[in-house]
Amino acid sequence: MGNSQKDEAPLADCPVTYALRLIGGKWQIPILWALCQNRVLRYQELKRKIAGITNMMLAQSLKELESNGLVTRIQYTEIPPRVEYSPTEAALRLLPALEELGKWGAEMKQRSLPVEGPQ
Amino acid sequence: MGNSQKDEAPLADCPVTYALRLIGGKWQIPILWALCQNRVLRYQELKRKIAGITNMMLAQSLKELESNGLVTRIQYTEIPPRVEYSPTEAALRLLPALEELGKWGAEMKQRSLPVEGPQ
DNA sequence: CAGCATCCCTTAAGATACTG
DNA sequence: CAGTATCTTAAGGGATGCTG
Numbered sequence: 001m002g003n004s005q006k007d008e009a010p011l012a013d014c015p016v017t018y019a020l021r022l023i024g025g026k027w028q029i030p031i032l033w034a035l036c037q038n039r040v041l042r043y044q045e046l047k048r049k050i051a052g053i054t055n056m057m058l059a060q061s062l063k064e065l066e067s068n069g070l071v072t073r074i075q076y077t078e079i080p081p082r083v084e085y086s087p088t089e090a091a092l093r094l095l096p097a098l099e100e101l102g103k104w105g106a107e108m109k110q111r112s113l114p115v116e117g118p119q
Numbered sequence: 120m121g122n123s124q125k126d127e128a129p130l131a132d133c134p135v136t137y138a139l140r141l142i143g144g145k146w147q148i149p150i151l152w153a154l155c156q157n158r159v160l161r162y163q164e165l166k167r168k169i170a171g172i173t174n175m176m177l178a179q180s181l182k183e184l185e186s187n188g189l190v191t192r193i194q195y196t197e198i199p200p201r202v203e204y205s206p207t208e209a210a211l212r213l214l215p216a217l218e219e220l221g222k223w224g225a226e227m228k229q230r231s232l233p234v235e236g237p238q
Numbered sequence: 239c240a241g242c243a244t245c246c247c248t249t250a251a252g253a254t255a256c257t258g
Numbered sequence: 259c260a261g262t263a264t265c266t267t268a269a270g271g272g273a274t275g276c277t278g
Binding site for chain 1: 139
Protein backbone atom coordinates (compact mmCIF):
# COMPACT_ATOMS: atom_id res chain seq x y z
CA MET A 1 0.00 0.00 0.00
CA GLY A 2 1.12 3.52 -0.55
CA ASN A 3 1.28 4.26 3.10
CA SER A 4 3.17 7.25 4.33
CA GLN A 5 6.03 6.05 6.48
CA LYS A 6 5.66 9.07 8.70
CA ASP A 7 5.09 8.42 12.36
CA GLU A 8 1.63 7.28 13.36
CA ALA A 9 0.69 3.82 14.55
CA PRO A 10 -2.77 4.45 13.21
CA LEU A 11 -5.09 1.50 13.44
CA ALA A 12 -2.40 -1.12 13.57
CA ASP A 13 -3.10 -1.70 17.22
CA CYS A 14 -6.88 -1.76 17.10
CA PRO A 15 -7.93 -5.32 17.83
CA VAL A 16 -11.12 -4.97 15.83
CA THR A 17 -9.17 -3.85 12.80
CA TYR A 18 -6.84 -6.74 13.36
CA ALA A 19 -9.76 -9.14 13.46
CA LEU A 20 -11.08 -7.73 10.22
CA ARG A 21 -7.75 -8.32 8.58
CA LEU A 22 -8.25 -11.99 9.36
CA ILE A 23 -11.87 -12.38 8.35
CA GLY A 24 -12.78 -9.24 6.45
CA GLY A 25 -12.45 -10.68 2.97
CA LYS A 26 -15.52 -11.30 0.93
CA TRP A 27 -15.62 -15.04 1.43
CA GLN A 28 -13.92 -15.66 4.76
CA ILE A 29 -17.06 -15.46 6.82
CA PRO A 30 -19.26 -17.58 4.59
CA ILE A 31 -16.53 -20.21 4.58
CA LEU A 32 -16.01 -20.13 8.33
CA TRP A 33 -19.74 -20.21 8.88
CA ALA A 34 -20.17 -23.32 6.79
CA LEU A 35 -17.27 -25.01 8.50
CA CYS A 36 -18.44 -24.14 11.98
CA GLN A 37 -21.85 -25.56 11.22
CA ASN A 38 -20.57 -28.77 9.74
CA ARG A 39 -17.31 -29.22 11.59
CA VAL A 40 -15.71 -30.89 8.60
CA LEU A 41 -16.27 -30.51 4.88
CA ARG A 42 -14.52 -31.55 1.73
CA TYR A 43 -13.57 -29.02 -0.87
CA GLN A 44 -16.49 -29.69 -3.18
CA GLU A 45 -19.00 -29.78 -0.35
CA LEU A 46 -17.78 -26.43 0.78
CA LYS A 47 -18.03 -25.09 -2.70
CA ARG A 48 -21.57 -26.29 -3.07
CA LYS A 49 -22.57 -24.72 0.22
CA ILE A 50 -21.24 -21.33 -0.72
CA ALA A 51 -23.28 -20.07 -3.60
CA GLY A 52 -21.39 -18.08 -6.14
CA ILE A 53 -17.84 -18.76 -5.09
CA THR A 54 -15.28 -19.76 -7.70
CA ASN A 55 -12.47 -22.25 -7.34
CA MET A 56 -10.02 -19.39 -7.34
CA MET A 57 -11.60 -17.60 -4.46
CA LEU A 58 -12.38 -20.70 -2.46
CA ALA A 59 -8.88 -22.13 -2.72
CA GLN A 60 -7.26 -18.79 -2.04
CA SER A 61 -9.47 -17.92 0.90
CA LEU A 62 -8.96 -21.34 2.43
CA LYS A 63 -5.23 -20.91 2.15
CA GLU A 64 -5.33 -17.59 3.91
CA LEU A 65 -7.59 -18.93 6.62
CA GLU A 66 -5.22 -21.82 7.10
CA SER A 67 -2.21 -19.52 7.28
CA ASN A 68 -3.98 -17.48 9.89
CA GLY A 69 -4.78 -20.48 12.02
CA LEU A 70 -8.51 -20.52 11.45
CA VAL A 71 -8.86 -23.59 9.31
CA THR A 72 -7.24 -27.00 9.43
CA ARG A 73 -6.58 -28.81 6.20
CA ILE A 74 -6.17 -32.56 6.07
CA GLN A 75 -5.15 -34.16 2.85
CA TYR A 76 -5.66 -37.87 2.31
CA THR A 77 -3.36 -39.29 -0.26
CA GLU A 78 -5.71 -41.48 -2.14
CA ILE A 79 -7.17 -41.65 -5.57
CA PRO A 80 -9.32 -39.75 -6.17
CA PRO A 81 -7.82 -37.11 -3.91
CA ARG A 82 -9.69 -36.12 -0.79
CA VAL A 83 -9.13 -33.08 1.35
CA GLU A 84 -11.04 -32.16 4.45
CA TYR A 85 -11.32 -28.78 6.04
CA SER A 86 -12.33 -28.01 9.60
CA PRO A 87 -12.53 -24.92 11.77
CA THR A 88 -9.83 -24.55 14.40
CA GLU A 89 -10.58 -23.75 18.01
CA ALA A 90 -9.79 -20.14 17.25
CA ALA A 91 -12.41 -20.11 14.53
CA LEU A 92 -15.00 -21.60 16.83
CA ARG A 93 -14.24 -18.95 19.39
CA LEU A 94 -15.17 -16.36 16.80
CA LEU A 95 -18.78 -17.48 16.76
CA PRO A 96 -20.07 -15.26 19.58
CA ALA A 97 -18.73 -12.20 17.82
CA LEU A 98 -20.24 -13.30 14.53
CA GLU A 99 -23.57 -13.84 16.18
CA GLU A 100 -23.54 -10.38 17.70
CA LEU A 101 -22.57 -8.87 14.41
CA GLY A 102 -25.25 -10.89 12.69
CA LYS A 103 -27.94 -9.77 15.09
CA TRP A 104 -26.98 -6.19 14.48
CA GLY A 105 -26.81 -6.69 10.75
CA ALA A 106 -30.24 -8.24 10.71
CA GLU A 107 -31.63 -5.31 12.66
CA MET A 108 -30.05 -2.85 10.29
CA LYS A 109 -31.31 -4.71 7.30
CA GLN A 110 -34.87 -4.57 8.50
CA ARG A 111 -34.97 -0.85 8.61
CA SER A 112 -34.37 -1.16 4.89
CA LEU A 113 -31.98 1.68 4.74
CA PRO A 114 -30.22 1.32 1.44
CA VAL A 115 -26.53 0.62 1.71
CA GLU A 116 -24.87 3.59 0.16
CA GLY A 117 -21.40 3.87 -1.14
CA PRO A 118 -19.59 6.95 -2.33
CA GLN A 119 -21.46 8.60 -5.16
CA MET B 120 -31.67 -23.22 7.98
CA GLY B 121 -29.56 -22.00 5.15
CA ASN B 122 -30.19 -24.69 2.59
CA SER B 123 -29.62 -23.73 -0.99
CA GLN B 124 -33.00 -22.93 -2.41
CA LYS B 125 -31.83 -22.98 -5.96
CA ASP B 126 -28.51 -21.31 -6.41
CA GLU B 127 -27.70 -17.65 -6.54
CA ALA B 128 -28.61 -15.81 -3.40
CA PRO B 129 -24.96 -15.85 -2.53
CA LEU B 130 -24.12 -13.81 0.47
CA ALA B 131 -26.63 -11.09 -0.15
CA ASP B 132 -28.78 -12.43 2.65
CA CYS B 133 -26.08 -13.05 5.22
CA PRO B 134 -26.59 -10.50 7.97
CA VAL B 135 -22.92 -10.54 8.91
CA THR B 136 -21.91 -9.74 5.37
CA TYR B 137 -24.51 -7.02 5.35
CA ALA B 138 -23.06 -5.59 8.54
CA LEU B 139 -19.60 -5.61 7.03
CA ARG B 140 -20.86 -3.67 4.06
CA LEU B 141 -21.82 -0.95 6.50
CA ILE B 142 -18.71 -0.89 8.64
CA GLY B 143 -16.11 -2.90 6.76
CA GLY B 144 -14.22 0.02 5.27
CA LYS B 145 -10.81 0.87 6.55
CA TRP B 146 -11.88 3.86 8.64
CA GLN B 147 -15.51 3.20 9.59
CA ILE B 148 -14.73 1.44 12.80
CA PRO B 149 -12.11 3.87 14.09
CA ILE B 150 -14.54 6.69 13.37
CA LEU B 151 -17.48 5.01 15.04
CA TRP B 152 -15.33 4.07 17.98
CA ALA B 153 -14.20 7.63 18.53
CA LEU B 154 -17.75 8.90 18.24
CA CYS B 155 -19.20 6.31 20.57
CA GLN B 156 -16.61 7.21 23.18
CA ASN B 157 -17.12 10.93 22.94
CA ARG B 158 -20.73 11.13 21.89
CA VAL B 159 -20.10 14.25 19.88
CA LEU B 160 -17.06 15.52 18.02
CA ARG B 161 -16.28 18.21 15.53
CA TYR B 162 -14.60 17.42 12.27
CA GLN B 163 -11.13 18.45 13.34
CA GLU B 164 -11.40 16.75 16.71
CA LEU B 165 -12.34 13.56 14.95
CA LYS B 166 -9.45 13.95 12.60
CA ARG B 167 -7.01 14.42 15.43
CA LYS B 168 -8.31 11.37 17.23
CA ILE B 169 -7.85 9.13 14.24
CA ALA B 170 -4.18 8.93 13.51
CA GLY B 171 -3.30 8.78 9.88
CA ILE B 172 -6.63 9.61 8.27
CA THR B 173 -6.77 12.19 5.51
CA ASN B 174 -9.46 14.77 4.89
CA MET B 175 -10.55 12.82 1.88
CA MET B 176 -11.10 9.60 3.72
CA LEU B 177 -12.60 11.20 6.79
CA ALA B 178 -15.12 13.25 4.86
CA GLN B 179 -16.00 10.39 2.58
CA SER B 180 -16.34 7.84 5.36
CA LEU B 181 -18.48 10.19 7.40
CA LYS B 182 -20.77 10.68 4.45
CA GLU B 183 -21.20 6.98 4.00
CA LEU B 184 -21.83 6.45 7.69
CA GLU B 185 -24.40 9.20 7.62
CA SER B 186 -26.11 7.73 4.56
CA ASN B 187 -26.27 4.41 6.31
CA GLY B 188 -27.83 5.87 9.42
CA LEU B 189 -24.88 5.41 11.72
CA VAL B 190 -23.80 8.99 12.17
CA THR B 191 -25.71 12.20 12.67
CA ARG B 192 -24.30 15.38 11.24
CA ILE B 193 -25.28 18.78 12.57
CA GLN B 194 -24.08 21.84 10.79
CA TYR B 195 -24.12 25.19 12.52
CA THR B 196 -24.27 28.04 10.11
CA GLU B 197 -21.79 30.36 11.67
CA ILE B 198 -18.44 31.77 10.80
CA PRO B 199 -16.14 29.98 11.09
CA PRO B 200 -18.21 26.94 10.15
CA ARG B 201 -18.81 24.30 12.76
CA VAL B 202 -20.04 20.78 12.21
CA GLU B 203 -20.70 18.20 14.88
CA TYR B 204 -20.90 14.47 14.44
CA SER B 205 -22.52 11.99 16.77
CA PRO B 206 -23.27 8.29 16.71
CA THR B 207 -26.88 7.30 16.11
CA GLU B 208 -28.70 4.80 18.27
CA ALA B 209 -27.95 2.18 15.66
CA ALA B 210 -24.25 2.88 15.97
CA LEU B 211 -24.39 2.58 19.74
CA ARG B 212 -26.15 -0.74 19.41
CA LEU B 213 -23.16 -1.96 17.45
CA LEU B 214 -20.88 -1.71 20.45
CA PRO B 215 -21.49 -5.18 21.90
CA ALA B 216 -20.56 -6.75 18.60
CA LEU B 217 -17.45 -4.62 18.32
CA GLU B 218 -16.42 -5.58 21.80
CA GLU B 219 -16.80 -9.26 21.05
CA LEU B 220 -14.84 -8.86 17.86
CA GLY B 221 -12.22 -6.88 19.70
CA LYS B 222 -11.83 -9.51 22.38
CA TRP B 223 -11.33 -12.14 19.75
CA GLY B 224 -8.95 -9.96 17.79
CA ALA B 225 -6.87 -9.32 20.88
CA GLU B 226 -6.69 -13.02 21.59
CA MET B 227 -5.62 -13.76 18.06
CA LYS B 228 -3.04 -11.06 18.14
CA GLN B 229 -1.41 -12.47 21.22
CA ARG B 230 -0.70 -15.80 19.68
CA SER B 231 1.48 -13.78 17.34
CA LEU B 232 0.53 -15.67 14.29
CA PRO B 233 1.58 -13.46 11.43
CA VAL B 234 -1.27 -12.19 9.34
CA GLU B 235 -0.79 -13.69 5.98
CA GLY B 236 -2.26 -12.60 2.73
CA PRO B 237 -2.02 -14.29 -0.60
CA GLN B 238 1.61 -14.74 -1.58
C1' DC C 239 -13.10 25.31 9.55
C1' DA C 240 -14.84 21.78 6.98
C1' DG C 241 -14.78 19.97 3.32
C1' DC C 242 -14.46 18.65 -2.44
C1' DA C 243 -12.09 17.60 -7.02
C1' DT C 244 -8.68 15.40 -9.40
C1' DC C 245 -5.55 12.12 -10.52
C1' DC C 246 -3.07 7.87 -9.38
C1' DC C 247 -1.88 3.44 -7.37
C1' DT C 248 -2.62 -0.85 -5.04
C1' DT C 249 -5.35 -4.63 -3.87
C1' DA C 250 -9.31 -7.56 -4.07
C1' DA C 251 -11.94 -10.12 -6.80
C1' DG C 252 -13.57 -12.59 -10.92
C1' DA C 253 -13.42 -15.18 -15.62
C1' DT C 254 -11.33 -18.64 -17.94
C1' DA C 255 -8.50 -22.34 -18.82
C1' DC C 256 -5.52 -26.01 -17.43
C1' DT C 257 -3.07 -29.91 -14.17
C1' DG C 258 -1.53 -33.76 -10.65
C1' DC D 259 -11.28 -34.38 -7.01
C1' DA D 260 -8.90 -30.57 -5.70
C1' DG D 261 -6.90 -27.40 -6.93
C1' DT D 262 -3.20 -23.58 -10.18
C1' DA D 263 -1.97 -20.13 -13.64
C1' DT D 264 -2.87 -16.11 -16.06
C1' DC D 265 -5.18 -12.17 -17.16
C1' DT D 266 -8.58 -8.48 -16.57
C1' DT D 267 -11.61 -5.62 -14.13
C1' DA D 268 -13.53 -3.13 -10.19
C1' DA D 269 -13.16 -0.94 -6.07
C1' DG D 270 -10.81 1.12 -2.21
C1' DG D 271 -7.75 4.10 -0.72
C1' DG D 272 -4.44 8.01 -0.86
C1' DA D 273 -1.65 12.59 -2.16
C1' DT D 274 -2.25 17.05 -3.29
C1' DG D 275 -4.39 21.22 -3.96
C1' DC D 276 -8.57 24.27 -3.99
C1' DT D 277 -13.15 26.37 -2.08
C1' DG D 278 -17.44 28.30 0.49
